Amino acid sequence: ALDVATNLLGDDLPKAELKRIVEHTIQFDAPLVELEHNIYALELFHGPTLAFKDFGARFMSQLLGYFAKQQQQEIIILVATSGDTGSAVANGFLGVPGTKVVVLYPSGKVSEIQEKQFTTLGKNVTALEINGTFDDCQHLVKQAFLDPDLKQKYFLTSANSINIARLIPQSFYYFYAYSRLPTKTNPVIFSVPSGNFGNITGGLLAKRMGLPIDKFVACTNINDVVPQYLSSRSFTPRASQQTISNAMDVGNPSNFVRMLDLFQGDFENLSNEIVGFAFTDEQTEAAMREVFARNKYVMDPHGAVAYLGLKEYLKPSANEIGVFLETAHPAKFKEVVDETLNTSVPIPEELQRFLQHPKKSIPLSSEYQVFKDFLNATFV
Numbered sequence: 137a138l139d140v141a142t143n144l145l146g147d148d149l150p151k152a153e154l155k156r157i158v159e160h161t162i163q164f165d166a167p168l169v170e171l172e173h174n175i176y177a178l179e180l181f182h183g184p185t186l187a188f189k190d191f192g193a194r195f196m197s198q199l200l201g202y203f204a205k206q207q208q209q210e211i212i213i214l215v216a217t218s219g220d221t222g223s224a225v226a227n228g229f230l231g232v233p234g235t236k237v238v239v240l241y242p243s244g245k246v247s248e249i250q251e252k253q254f255t256t257l258g259k260n261v262t263a264l265e266i267n268g269t270f271d272d273c274q275h276l277v278k279q280a281f282l283d284p285d286l287k288q289k290y291f292l293t294s295a296n297s298i299n300i301a302r303l304i305p306q307s308f309y310y311f312y313a314y315s316r317l318p319t320k321t322n323p324v325i326f327s328v329p330s331g332n333f334g335n336i337t338g339g340l341l342a343k344r345m346g347l348p349i350d351k352f353v354a355c356t357n358i359n360d361v362v363p364q365y366l367s368s369r370s371f372t373p374r375a376s377q378q379t380i381s382n383a384m385d386v387g388n389p390s391n392f393v394r395m396l397d398l399f400q401g402d403f404e405n406l407s408n409e410i411v412g413f414a415f416t417d418e419q420t421e422a423a424m425r426e427v428f429a430r431n432k433y434v435m436d437p438h439g440a441v442a443y444l445g446l447k448e449y450l451k452p453s454a455n456e457i458g459v460f461l462e463t464a465h466p467a468k469f470k471e472v473v474d475e476t477l478n479t480s481v482p483i484p485e486e487l488q489r490f491l492q493h494p495k496k497s498i499p500l501s502s503e504y505q506v507f508k509d510f511l512n513a514t515f516v
């Protein structure tokens with residue numbers, strides 16, 4: 137990770153700082169688990185909030201903390217969340233000097249486990265429980281960024297997945313996984329469960345830096361705007377639909393333009409490197425059951441979508457090695473997993489710790505003026 141980070145950021149901050157940031161970011165493993173012959177799960181859920189977003193959020197918070205030291209004003213991070221982003225970002229920035237985090241989330245629309253991960257922290261993290269939808273939360277944040285009064289008064293920044301400081305660390309684990317493969321002679325395929333397509337963009341960056349990845353499989357649930365694009369050449373965003381892999385319920389993936397830009401907007405080049413598949417909840421559940429029965433391995437619904445895509449892609453060939461990214465610990469989606477597999481996944485200690493603390497949130501309407509008044513009253 138330090139080699140990759142130095143390659144990209146070596147001119148921007150001292151090596152010792154970068155080393156400290158990388159070491160702080162990655163204090164957990166990313167095990168590569170062989171499920172079947174030449175099929176591996178890359179487990180990216182061993183960080184503090186048990187989802188792959190810990191890599192990006194922790195790296196970004198340390199990087200921003202470093203640059204915050206060089207300026208007088210504190211940095212206020214606004215983040216709208218439907219669940220996973222809020223917890224990773226809040227935990228990443230917790231206690232980072234010079235930063236304040238405001239998490240906006242839709243009241244009653246995130247799971248208890250998710251909610252507890254950003255409402256029990258205190259310190260520099262404030263949770264706003266918005267009487268509205270995720271789109272309302274996102275809208276409030278976007279309006280704040282465009283508000284000249286706020287822009288003049290505060291140093292506001294976003295922590296969403298198009299932030300390059302979140303994307304860069306998402307290239308690290310592709311190198312790591314590749315380095316752990318027992319053989320380097322076969323073509324290597326990475327299958328990525330995708331929502332805003334930040335994770336797969338991290339992989340594309342890794343390939344541009346020289347990692348010999350043969351192909352990417354972009355997998356979605358029924359929110360299949362990108363697989364549709366790959367088969368029809370037409371990119372048609374639409375309203376998202378709810379699924380059991382809800383961190384991928386995205387109707388207008390925000391990293392699509394960046395992906396396209398990596399290929400100079402050329403469809404042929406892009407579709408040479410990326411193939412896309414979409415799966416229904418029923419197919420996802422069937423895959424979870426099949427792998428559980430055969431391998432005694434519990435996949436979360438997001439990882440299961442990537443597993444399905446990998447199997448679909450690998451069908452015609454025999455000598456390829458496939459890695460699918462397992463992006464969340466199954467206990468994060470306990471209800472779905474327990475019901476699908478007729479089992480009870482144990483809740484890891486990290487998650488239980490959050491559950492023991494009382495929730496602290498500030499209820500707010502979804503009116504912009506109310507949000508603005510809150511910011512003005514809270515921050516100097």
Ligand SMILES: *Cc1c(COP(=O)(O)O)cnc(C)c1O
Pocket residue numbers: 187188189220221297329330331332333334335336383384438463464
């Ligand atoms: C955010 C998330 C995804 C989607 O990642 P993108 O970078 O938005 O494509 C997949 N799985 C889980 C568990 C997530 O939290």
